[in-house]
Amino acid sequence: MTALVIRNLSVRLRKGPPLLRRVSLDLAPGEVRGLVGESGAGKSMIGKAVLGILPPSVEITGGEILLEGTDLLRLPPADRRRRIGASCALIPQDPLTALNPSHRIGPQITDRLVDILGWTRRNADARARELLAEVQIPDPDRVMRSYPHELSGGMRQRILIASAFAAEPRLIVADEPTTALDVTVQKQILKLIAGMQARHGTAILFVTHDLGVVSKVCQRLSVLYSGMVVEDARVADFFRAPRHPYSAALLAATPKYTDPTAGLNPVPDAVIEAVRAEVAAFDREVAHG
Amino acid sequence: MLDGRTLVRRRAGLRLWLSAGWLTLLCLAALLAPWVAPKDPLAQDLFLGRMPPFWMTGAEPGYWLGTDSLGRDVLSRLIHGARVALTVALVAGTITCIVGATLGLLAGFLRGWVDMVISRLIDIWMAFPPVLFSILLIAVLGPGLMSIIIAIVVIDWTRFARVVRAEAMAQGAMDYVASARVAGRGRISTLIREILPNVLPTIVVLLTLEMGIAVIVEAILSFVNLSISTDDPTWGGMISEGRASIHQAWWVLVAPLVTLFLTVLSFSQLGEGLKDRFDPVLR
Amino acid sequence: MPILRILLLRLLTTVVTLAGVAVIVFFVIRVVPGNPIAMMLPPGATEADIARLSALYGLDKPLVTQFWIWVSGVLQGDFGTSISTRQPVLGLVLGRLPATLELSVMALVMAVVLGGAAALTGTRYRGGRTEGAIDVANGMALSVPDFLWGLILILLFGVLMPVFHISGRVTPSLDLPFSTNFYLFESLIRLRFDLWADIVAHMFMPALALAIPLAAIIGQLLKQSLKETMNLDYVTLARTKGYGETRVILREALRNAALPTLTLVGVQFTFLIGGTVIIERLFSYEGLGNMAIDAVINRDLPLIQGIVLLFAVIFTAVNLIVDLLYAVLNPRLRHA
Numbered sequence: 001m002t003a004l005v006i007r008n009l010s011v012r013l014r015k016g017p018p019l020l021r022r023v024s025l026d027l028a029p030g031e032v033r034g035l036v037g038e039s040g041a042g043k044s045m046i047g048k049a050v051l052g053i054l055p056p057s058v059e060i061t062g063g064e065i066l067l068e069g070t071d072l073l074r075l076p077p078a079d080r081r082r083r084i085g086a087s088c089a090l091i092p093q094d095p096l097t098a099l100n101p102s103h104r105i106g107p108q109i110t111d112r113l114v115d116i117l118g119w120t121r122r123n124a125d126a127r128a129r130e131l132l133a134e135v136q137i138p139d140p141d142r143v144m145r146s147y148p149h150e151l152s153g154g155m156r157q158r159i160l161i162a163s164a165f166a167a168e169p170r171l172i173v174a175d176e177p178t179t180a181l182d183v184t185v186q187k188q189i190l191k192l193i194a195g196m197q198a199r200h201g202t203a204i205l206f207v208t209h210d211l212g213v214v215s216k217v218c219q220r221l222s223v224l225y226s227g228m229v230v231e232d233a234r235v236a237d238f239f240r241a242p243r244h245p246y247s248a249a250l251l252a253a254t255p256k257y258t259d260p261t262a263g264l265n266p267v268p269d270a271v272i273e274a275v276r277a278e279v280a281a282f283d284r285e286v287a288h289g
Numbered sequence: 290m291l292d293g294r295t296l297v298r299r300r301a302g303l304r305l306w307l308s309a310g311w312l313t314l315l316c317l318a319a320l321l322a323p324w325v326a327p328k329d330p331l332a333q334d335l336f337l338g339r340m341p342p343f344w345m346t347g348a349e350p351g352y353w354l355g356t357d358s359l360g361r362d363v364l365s366r367l368i369h370g371a372r373v374a375l376t377v378a379l380v381a382g383t384i385t386c387i388v389g390a391t392l393g394l395l396a397g398f399l400r401g402w403v404d405m406v407i408s409r410l411i412d413i414w415m416a417f418p419p420v421l422f423s424i425l426l427i428a429v430l431g432p433g434l435m436s437i438i439i440a441i442v443v444i445d446w447t448r449f450a451r452v453v454r455a456e457a458m459a460q461g462a463m464d465y466v467a468s469a470r471v472a473g474r475g476r477i478s479t480l481i482r483e484i485l486p487n488v489l490p491t492i493v494v495l496l497t498l499e500m501g502i503a504v505i506v507e508a509i510l511s512f513v514n515l516s517i518s519t520d521d522p523t524w525g526g527m528i529s530e531g532r533a534s535i536h537q538a539w540w541v542l543v544a545p546l547v548t549l550f551l552t553v554l555s556f557s558q559l560g561e562g563l564k565d566r567f568d569p570v571l572r
Numbered sequence: 573m574p575i576l577r578i579l580l581l582r583l584l585t586t587v588v589t590l591a592g593v594a595v596i597v598f599f600v601i602r603v604v605p606g607n608p609i610a611m612m613l614p615p616g617a618t619e620a621d622i623a624r625l626s627a628l629y630g631l632d633k634p635l636v637t638q639f640w641i642w643v644s645g646v647l648q649g650d651f652g653t654s655i656s657t658r659q660p661v662l663g664l665v666l667g668r669l670p671a672t673l674e675l676s677v678m679a680l681v682m683a684v685v686l687g688g689a690a691a692l693t694g695t696r697y698r699g700g701r702t703e704g705a706i707d708v709a710n711g712m713a714l715s716v717p718d719f720l721w722g723l724i725l726i727l728l729f730g731v732l733m734p735v736f737h738i739s740g741r742v743t744p745s746l747d748l749p750f751s752t753n754f755y756l757f758e759s760l761i762r763l764r765f766d767l768w769a770d771i772v773a774h775m776f777m778p779a780l781a782l783a784i785p786l787a788a789i790i791g792q793l794l795k796q797s798l799k800e801t802m803n804l805d806y807v808t809l810a811r812t813k814g815y816g817e818t819r820v821i822l823r824e825a826l827r828n829a830a831l832p833t834l835t836l837v838g839v840q841f842t843f844l845i846g847g848t849v850i851i852e853r854l855f856s857y858e859g860l861g862n863m864a865i866d867a868v869i870n871r872d873l874p875l876i877q878g879i880v881l882l883f884a885v886i887f888t889a890v891n892l893i894v895d896l897l898y899a900v901l902n903p904r905l906r907h908a
């Protein structure tokens with residue numbers, strides 16, 4: 001069974017413009033799918049919809065989100081929450097703000113296991129130690145007793161990764177997990193996520209605006225523009241021959257990491273206009289039923 | 290778009306108008322007291338003691354809110370009491386504001402030893418229980434309107450000084466002040482032309498709050514029998530009498546209590562309303 | 573050692589503050605017109621009687637000498653003798669202190685409970701009618717001072733629906749087996765729940781009157797800071813773990829949101845203690861504040877000095893404790 005299927009998901013600002021336009025995508029178990037697009041395209045919005053953490057200012061107007069066959073949007077809120085807690089996890093963007101400053105690290109890894117999944121404290125602690133070792137944190141016992149402000153950004157991101165894998169989720173949403181880090185740390189963290197993913201066989205929805213990252217860790221990708229999926233392709237195919245003009249331009253605009261001097265080619269205006277027209281046509285079609 | 294915020298703002302507008310309306314009514318009552326009060330507030334009539342207000346059985350016609358234990362008309366005393374209350378509110382409030390805001394501005398803008406001295410004074414003042422301090426001052430100065438005003442100024446200037454000092458400090462750190470100084474403007478001139486206008490909204494809000502507080506302080510002092518001469522009707526004095534005869538004639542307490550409540554609430558709502566008006570983020 | 577330096581500086585300013593209070597109260601009350609000694613003697617007293625008694629209380633010496641005598645006495649624990657009761661000031665004041673402390677702490681607890689409940693409920697149902705109602709109630713509670721709340725409570729629950737006592741600290745006819753003046757505390761320890769209930773029934777309304785404005789401040793500040801905290805990343809992350817709204821508020825947001833509120837509550841608590849003066853008068857509660865007003869009316873200079881100084885000590889102590897508490901509760905400071 002597929003890990004995640006999103007079908008025709010539409011989200012809009014309450015009584016305002018649409019933010020997601022009939023988004024569809026799917027993830028096989030253990031697959032990593034990249035979600036790319038410029039800032040504001042709605043990448044995070046998709047992840048938030050899946051995890052049930054959409055801001056109160058927006059509403060879902062249609063579509064379904066099937067987690068291993070169950071439509072999350074049809075579950076009563078409390079069931080949905082538990083379901084998500086038990087089988088999904090989030091690796092957030094900014095490790096500096098994603099840990100609670102007044103709790104120690106240990107409980108922040110084990111809380112879900114103990115409070116939601118009913119593990120014993122002892123088992124949960126053992127599991128946390130094991131995970132911290134797996135993400136290559138020296139002296140896990142000391143770290144578990146520390147407060148977030150005592151640790152570096154890279155350390156904290158490792159902890160958040162460990163915490164995401166703690167309950168062996170089927171699906172992880174990684175929302176630009178390396179964007180806030182130093183360039184030197186970025187590569188290590190990326191490698192770490194890829195390694196963890198391979199060992200645990202977790203499906204990951206990998207949000208990023210960096211096609212270079214996609215080429216390294218993803219099998220498939222969706223390209224998003226203004227809340228609309230303009231291309232859904234296998235990574236190998238995509239890098240050989242992108243089908244949509246916008247995604248082709250996006251690829252062309254990405255500096256080759258092999259040649260950092262190449263610089264950025266902005267997406268040409270003509271391409272932007274074409275894809276905007278496409279979005280407008282879509283909105284007209286929706287408006288006319 | 291009529292969303293929640295618009296509604297909240299409308300309701301806030303309504304509160305502002307209601308408060309302003311009540312305070313205007315009070316001002317009129319105070320100014321026109323001899324003409325609008327139905328009776329002489331000091332006239333006693335022992336045969337008419339503790340008459341209930343008009344809606345109760347046994348009420349005496351013409352005594353709308355009943356009479357106190359000496360047979361004096363409660364409504365007339367309320368109306369005359371507004372004179373003392375509003376005088377104290379306006380005069381004491383304004384002087385406190387001027388003294389406190391000036392000291393706060395000087396401390397926050399000039400910094401250095403001026404700030405040192407004023408801040409230490411504020412610390413010392415904050416270590417006094419204000420009610421006890423005011424009672425003590427009245428005992429020293431002797432009862433009377435003047436003493437009450439002096440006591441309020443002496444005690445409450447820190448309310449302005451503390452807030453204004455912090456605001457002036459924040460404003461002083463901003464670029465526009467630096468550029469004014471670079472442009473060759475003197476310190477005092479910068480203070481008056483650049484800082485003061487930006488701190489003014491805060492000062493006005495504090496002023497309305499202080500007026501409400503002044504009314505309460507007067508009531509508290511009358512309550513402990515330390516206000517102005519005991520003959521003149523004051524709300525605090527009426528409360529004190531009402532508290533004493535509470536089991537026999539509760540309305541003697543209710544009338545000044547409700548009046549005081551509405552007045553204090555109006556002053557603070559006025560302040561809140563003005564704050565919203567001034568605040569560009571909320572507007 | 574920055575922490576030690578900060579602490580020393582704090583202690584130094586505290587000493588300066590207390591000294592300032594001592595100077596001001598000493599000289600202000602000596603401007604009082606009328607000789608306090610003349611007032612305490614029967615009408616027929618001669619000049620010589622007044623002079624003798626003045627000498628006994630040291631009131632015949634120059635002001636600066638009097639001040640010096642008083643200060644050196646205070647430093648040795650001798651606060652002088654009350655003129656109206658002819659007993660040592662320290663004993664009188666310490667005898668009343670427990671009543672005021674119990675009242676203040678009870679009011680503080682009520683304020684924290686009421687304000688905390690308002691803030692949590694408002695945050696839980698934010699953006700709706702419930703939050704609107706809480707805001708309106710908070711606004712009202714905040715604008716009206718404790719004195720008026722006291723009167724309103726007296727009227728409502730003392731007269732119209734008499735459920736609580738409106739005067740005194742305890743029913744006078746009761747036999748009190750207490751060895752300290754901490755009645756509330758001691759009745760609990762001695763398991764005398766009958767006495768405890770009587771004392772609470774006396775304290776309830778004055779404490780509530782003191783608590784209402786502070787509860788409103790706590791409610792407002794805490795709600796605002798809770799709502800801000802609820803948008804932070806770590807709270808969002810906790811939601812994805814399967815926690816419901818209420819648990820997210822209590823587990824993740826409350827502690828961090830409470831810290832900024834705490835500093836403000838410190839200052840506000842000193843205001844509350846200051847409020848006991850008039851509230852005790854209003855409810856004829858036999859505490860320090862009530863005694864203070866009597867002392868002013870009786871021109872009992874040594875007693876006034878002692879009480880004001882004690883209040884100042886309490887205020888500065890509260891501020892110091894809050895600062896320490898803040899440092900203890902904030903992990904970032906604790907490890908700095």
Ligand SMILES: Nc1ncnc2c1ncn2[C@@H]1O[C@H](COP(=O)(O)OP(=O)(O)O)[C@@H](O)[C@H]1O
Binds near residue numbers: 041045
């Ligand atoms: N809390 C919010 N309330 C209203 N609009 C939002 C909110 N968060 C994001 N948006 C809007 O939704 C769109 C998609 O945002 P997002 O998913 O964060 O983009 P990104 O692709 O950069 O992750 C943007 O246009 C943004 O302005």
Ligand SMILES: [Mg+2]
Binds near residue numbers: 043044045
């Ligand atoms: Mg994003």
